Amino acid sequence: MSRSTAAHIDLNALRNNYRTACERAGSAQAMAVVKADGYGHGIARVAAALSDVAPKYAVACIEEAITIREAGLSQPVVLLQGVHAAGDLAECVQHRFEPVVHGEHQLDWIEQTGVAPDFWLKVNTGMNRLGFRPDDLPAVMARLAKANARARLRGFVSHFACADDSDSLMTAAQTARFEAATSAWPTLMKSVGNSAAHFIPGQPLFDWSRPGIMLYGGSPVIGKTGPELGLEPVMSLQAPLITTRIVRAGESVGYGGTWVAEQDTRMGMVAIGYGDGYPRHAGTDTPAAIGGRRIRLIGRVSMDMLAVDLSNAPEAQVGAPVELWGQTVGVDEVASCAGTISYELLTGVTSRVPRVYLS
Numbered sequence: 001m002s003r004s005t006a007a008h009i010d011l012n013a014l015r016n017n018y019r020t021a022c023e024r025a026g027s028a029q030a031m032a033v034v035k036a037d038g039y040g041h042g043i044a045r046v047a048a049a050l051s052d053v054a055p056k057y058a059v060a061c062i063e064e065a066i067t068i069r070e071a072g073l074s075q076p077v078v079l080l081q082g083v084h085a086a087g088d089l090a091e092c093v094q095h096r097f098e099p100v101v102h103g104e105h106q107l108d109w110i111e112q113t114g115v116a117p118d119f120w121l122k123v124n125t126g127m128n129r130l131g132f133r134p135d136d137l138p139a140v141m142a143r144l145a146k147a148n149a150r151a152r153l154r155g156f157v158s159h160f161a162c163a164d165d166s167d168s169l170m171t172a173a174q175t176a177r178f179e180a181a182t183s184a185w186p187t188l189m190k191s192v193g194n195s196a197a198h199f200i201p202g203q204p205l206f207d208w209s210r211p212g213i214m215l216y217g218g219s220p221v222i223g224k225t226g227p228e229l230g231l232e233p234v235m236s237l238q239a240p241l242i243t244t245r246i247v248r249a250g251e252s253v254g255y256g257g258t259w260v261a262e263q264d265t266r267m268g269m270v271a272i273g274y275g276d277g278y279p280r281h282a283g284t285d286t287p288a289a290i291g292g293r294r295i296r297l298i299g300r301v302s303m304d305m306l307a308v309d310l311s312n313a314p315e316a317q318v319g320a321p322v323e324l325w326g327q328t329v330g331v332d333e334v335a336s337c338a339g340t341i342s343y344e345l346l347t348g349v350t351s352r353v354p355r356v357y358l359s
């Protein structure tokens, strides 16, 4: 008998969410962002499940792109962080990886090696993490022409800092800066737009959008859950009850004794903890579910288990599967109880948790 703790992954829901992204992208095409092991869902299976609909993938680094090739998939893969070494450029050519060139050193590598894969130029429109300033673009383009790499340039990318916040003026300002910066090269493609940008009315997404979290059913928008945005949960994180007991009034449960029973309470221990990626910061009253009924966590999350109050599920016995997040309890809700975002919870599920695929 093995521990039945598992992340159940609904690949149909993933495909439906990708379709939703495409509908919201309008005339833009959507590159499927599958970095960080497909946001914790398993990059090979996620990429394969989207392979008949997604014309392009995006990942952070070349190692992730290689796992897509190892899965037998041939679509171009954008490397959002570009290459980390000059020697990787040849591999990009060979495998049809499209690195983003975001800094001077990466331009140097193209000049020094004379190797240029298809690539993208990153424009810094206000995020101020990566990219060239709009003023620098003419000089960059001149260098590319001189290095005979200009023909390989597919287009320009930029990234929004505040697209999750519909009250922010930043996205409109960044969009205007991006359009102005790239207007001298109208035949090149343009890509902005993480998931959140798909939900901003009237937001231009140009040629390619880059949906990530929305494919996995997590909400990219502050104050909204994935289902409220028409997204389907993809991961259902489940773990079994491994014991039940009555905690008497006045007794505490778990490390630190932080939760004390006010009355005799039937509680259960669930075989999942922060060693599996369940957030330790999720405190008492964080929701979970059993048989479609909502229950709550009590006390501190341990490495391998956590405690739940079974008052709402009096029939629940040892072995019953508890949903930590999924259909009944949204991952966004749990994230908010833990002071974080669904991205961190989904990417944080550790390798101890087997991924089980439904398609």
Ligand SMILES: *Cc1c(COP(=O)(O)O)cnc(C)c1O
Pocket: 033, 035, 080, 159, 193, 194, 195, 196, 210, 211, 212, 213, 214, 220
């Ligand atoms: C991760 C990433 C995305 C996807 O962002 P989501 O918020 O998950 O949709 C898009 N573009 C870039 C540059 C990224 O790094």
